[in-house]
Amino acid sequence: MKGNAEFSNDGLQGAAVDSVPMVRADHVSKRFSRSVDGRQALCDVSLQIKRGESVAIIGGSGSGKSTLVRILLGLETADSGVVEFRGKPVRDKRSPGWRALRRESGLVLQNPFTSLDPRWSVARSVAEPLRVIGIRGHTAVAAAVESALRQVGLEAGRFMTRYPIDLSGGQAQRAAIARAIVAGPALLVADEPMSAIDVAARLQILEAFTALRSARPDMALIMVSHDLGVVRRIAERIIVLHEGCIVESGSTAAILEHPQHAYTQRLIEAASL
Numbered sequence: 001m002k003g004n005a006e007f008s009n010d011g012l013q014g015a016a017v018d019s020v021p022m023v024r025a026d027h028v029s030k031r032f033s034r035s036v037d038g039r040q041a042l043c044d045v046s047l048q049i050k051r052g053e054s055v056a057i058i059g060g061s062g063s064g065k066s067t068l069v070r071i072l073l074g075l076e077t078a079d080s081g082v083v084e085f086r087g088k089p090v091r092d093k094r095s096p097g098w099r100a101l102r103r104e105s106g107l108v109l110q111n112p113f114t115s116l117d118p119r120w121s122v123a124r125s126v127a128e129p130l131r132v133i134g135i136r137g138h139t140a141v142a143a144a145v146e147s148a149l150r151q152v153g154l155e156a157g158r159f160m161t162r163y164p165i166d167l168s169g170g171q172a173q174r175a176a177i178a179r180a181i182v183a184g185p186a187l188l189v190a191d192e193p194m195s196a197i198d199v200a201a202r203l204q205i206l207e208a209f210t211a212l213r214s215a216r217p218d219m220a221l222i223m224v225s226h227d228l229g230v231v232r233r234i235a236e237r238i239i240v241l242h243e244g245c246i247v248e249s250g251s252t253a254a255i256l257e258h259p260q261h262a263y264t265q266r267l268i269e270a271a272s273l
């Protein structure tokens with residue numbers, strides 16, 4: 001897939017590829033017309049994410065985390081500002097970066113059962129993104145599905161023929177992660193992937209993400225999480241959102257050890273209660 005002409009960044013190679021951030025948001029603002037309080041969901045947000053980087057977005061409920069990742073993925077449109085994927089605008093379906101982003105990104109949601117069709121076997125759900133990008137050969141699809149399931153710690157022989165109703169929350173979330181990575185995305189986005197999973201199974205999800213980080217060093221990861229223990233294990237960098245604005249960002253160690261903003265300090269204090 002990566003050899004496909006659409007993935008070649010107009011011929012840019014190596015260091016040149018890295019000079020263009022994988023994801024860039026520049027002065028992005030958003031206000032929902034149906035917003036109950038009339039507040040801006042995002043105000044003047046700018047950020048860049050490089051190939052292979054792992055970035056956590058943290059912030060309280062309603063701070064704009066999901067809105068931000070949805071705009072970065074072209075699933076929601078900003079009122080103003082620019083979002084680019086590999087230097088190409090991602091505004092709507094007609095934008096040059098939009099299709100590339102669809103093919104090269106995976107999304108993991110809080111509730112895994114929203115990503116898995118209840119009528120489909122795990123094998124079919126995990127294979128679906130391959131079908132969408134035109135990979136249909138039975139052997140290639142089966143090998144990719146098995147490999148993706150193995151990477152998230154699910155034994156293919158046991159799980160391929162199961163249906164979502166036969167899975168625990170933790171198993172379903174790992175199947176949903178397998179689905180998100182099966183096509184070898186350059187960007188994986190996870191929005192609170194552990195918060196709907198029972199505590200005992202969270203460790204397996206965390207281990208799946210940790211294993212993916214080392215197996216796929218070129219894949220960028222954006223994880224929304226309020227679990228600072230998870231953030232510490234997964235992310236190199238943290239972006240703190242408060243009422244739609246980035247109040248602070250920096251290396252994980254710097255933000256967690258020496259938070260500068262009072263809001264970040266409160267978030268960290270609340271997490272240690």
Ligand SMILES: Nc1ncnc2c1ncn2[C@@H]1O[C@H](COP(=O)(O)OP(=O)(O)OP(=O)(O)O)[C@@H](O)[C@H]1O
Nearest residue numbers: 032034035036041060061062063064065066067068
């Ligand atoms: N589709 C929508 N219509 C109207 N308002 C919305 C919509 N989506 C989000 N909002 C509002 O935008 C703000 C940011 O919401 P968002 O879902 O991005 O927050 P969040 O940080 O992901 O919160 P949570 O931690 O609860 O998931 C909130 O005030 C929310 O009510």
Ligand SMILES: [Mg+2]
Nearest residue numbers: 065066067191
């Ligand atoms: Mg959210």
